[in-house]
Amino acid sequence: MSQSFPxxxxxxxxxxxxxxxxxxxxxxxxxxxxxxxRSGVAIGERIFDLSAxxxxxxxxxxxxxxxEAMAGGQLNGFFELxxxxxxxxxxxxxxxxxExxxxxGKVESQGTQLLHVAAECQMHLPARISDYTDFYVGIEHAQNVGKLFRPDNPLLPNYKYVPIGYHGRASTVRPSGTDVRRPKGQTLPAGQSEPSFGPCARLDYELELGIWIGRGNALGEPIAIGDAAEHIGGFCLLNDWSARDIQAxxxxxxGPFLSKSFLTSVSPWVVTTEALEPFRRPQAPRPEGDPQPLPYLSDKxxxxxxxxxxxxxxxLLTETMREQNLPAHRLTLSNTQYMYWTVAQMIAHHSVNGCQLQAxxxxxxxxxxxxxxxxxxSLLEITEGGKKPIELASGEVRKFLEDGDEIILRARCSREGFASIxxxxxxxxxxxAR
Known part of the structure; x- marks a missing residue:
């Protein structure tokens, strides 16, 4: 079936x-x-009830x-297929x-048993998450942050050889709409030699693409780069909330610990690779002088x-903006084409040591x-670590997020001759904080 407008x-x-x-x-x-x-499919402002x-x-x-593999309100079995x-x-x-x-006629005869008003439904995590890994493949972000701390050497030597990642906390991943409780932790105030304990003062968001793993691999059996795309179950948006002062x-x-583990937000719908097919692009060529991927990460x-x-x-939407009926303030407009490594390379690298990925x-x-x-x-980049506050239409300024602030991530794919999704x-x- 064509993705085109007709x-x-x-x-x-x-x-x-x-x-x-x-x-x-x-x-x-x-x-x-x-x-x-139960499992469903988003179609306009409705949810098509797969179980019904x-x-x-x-x-x-x-x-x-x-x-049938989605029984029990989880997509894990479906991903594994x-x-x-x-x-x-x-x-x-x-x-x-x-159309x-x-x-x-057969579908319509089922009436509201099959089509539900999406606004009247509650969305949940689409799958049981056994493990969560956060990568670092946005090279512009890596360079921007690196410049704040290492102006003369923003990227560490391994960045262009290895898809950097760390093991995150799966138990605190939550669907869109879940409130974010400001975390507490240890921080080292400027000019002090000993840390203090209290609420995070430099709370930030991070704009990320989420990748759901489809079929897994057996322990000890790496996923070859040429096969890695077959192990993608789908995509979502992901906000890796970050407590910058705790992290520092x-x-x-x-690496990160309590500064990241308090909550990670994801959009609840899994967009499949088939839906994204018209929006595939070649991986951006590496700049002259950059090393080429090692053979296990290289696939034409x-x-x-x-x-x-x-x-x-x-x-960004603040409490004052809501009171003044002001629209949300756009902070960022970016693109997944700024990824230095592909999703397939991330999967191949994650499993090359025999690590078992699971649906x-x-x-x-x-x-x-x-x-x-x-x-x-991220606000860390936008404000240069808090040195350049953002001015909002409400008259407020922001260096980092304050209580009552709401962050909204969105994503869209567009191409001439094809329906946007x-x-x-x-x-x-x-x-x-409590």
């Missing part, structure tokens, strides 16, 4: 929808009025296997929901089409900043 849905609100037209069909887990969690559609006999063969089941489900959904579908004190010598097909053109946006594992790309002002993916929002509002 493909329309009989679900009228999907046609021309900014995020969820027929060409997208992202997967997620939802509930209604606190009821049982299965009960109504609308799936067969591999597409039926795909929906791999690309074949994912494609079969997508093709069946296109058949059921397209000229011969099955339209704790990160040496082992991945370099020719392993990157994506996804526009990323960050908005439903979550990767963060690392902060995806661009090279220009207005493209920076989006990821939905990833929101989080800051609550005072």
């Amino acid at each position: 493909a329309r849905s009989w679900v009228a609100c999907a046609n021309g929808h900014a995020d969820f037209p027929l060409q997208n069909l992202p997967l997620g887990v939802f509930s209604i009025d606190g009821g049982t969690r 559609a299965l009960h109504a006999g609308l799936f067969e063969g591999l597409s039926r296997d795909a929906v 791999g690309r074949g089941a994912r494609v079969a489900l997508r093709e069946r959904l296109l058949e059921l929901l397209r 000229d579908s011969p099955l339209r 004190w704790e990160y040496q010598p082992l 097909r991945d370099q020719a089409g392993g990157a994506f053109d996804i526009e990323l946006e960050v908005l 439903g594992d979550l990767f963060g790309s690392g902060t995806l900043s661009g090279p220009q002002n207005g493209q920076f993916g 989006g990821f939905g929002e990833c929101r989080g509002k800051i609550l005072p």
Whole structure:
């Protein structure tokens, strides 16, 4: 089924929808009025209930296997089935929901049992997350932050050889809309020789792409770079909330700990690689003088089409702005094309030592900043560590996030001749420390 504009849905609100037209069909887990969690597909302002559609006999063969694997309100089993089941489900959904579908009457006869108003549903994490790894593949961010601390040598020697990452905290990943409690921890105040304990004073966001792992690998068996793309289950938005003052004190010598583990926000819809196919791009060529990837990270097909053109946006909404009915202030407009390493390279590197990846594992790309002002993916970069506050239309200024502030991440893919698709929002509002 083509991704081009003529493909329309009989679900009228999907046609021309900014995020969820027929060409997208992202997967997620939802509930209604606190009821049982079930799998669904976003279509316009509606959620197509996969569990109810299965009960109504609308799936067969591999597409039926795909929906049955989502039993229990988790997509892990579906992720494990791999690309074949994912494609079969997508093709069946296109058949059921397209404007000229011969099955339209059968679907419509089920009424509200199959199509729910999205605004009346509660979204949940789409999968059980066994492990979460946060990478650092946004080279512009790495350079910007490096310049703040090492002006003469912003990138460490290993950056262009190794997809840098650290093991994050899976238990505190939450879906969009979950409030963010300001964390407490140890910090070392300027000019002091001993740390103090208290609420974080330099709370920040980080704009990232989330990657859901599909099929896993057996312990001790690396995933080859040429096969790595087959292990991608889908994508989301990810906000790696960061306590910069806590991080500055704790990160040496082992890296982030309490400064990152208090909460990570993700958008709840899983956008598949099939939906993103028209927006694939060649990986940006490395600048002259940069080392080429080692053989286990090098694949011609991945370099020719392993990157994506996804526009990323960050908005800030404060309590005062809400009171004054002011629109959210755009902080950032960036793109996934600023990734120095591809997703396939991240997967290949993560597993090259025999590490076992599992269906439903979550990767963060690392902060995806661009090279220009207005493209920076964190306040640390935008304000140069707090030296250059942001002025807002409300008359407020911000160096870092304050209580009541809300960060909103959005993402969109556009290409002439193709329907634009989006990821939905990833929101989080800051609550005072306890």
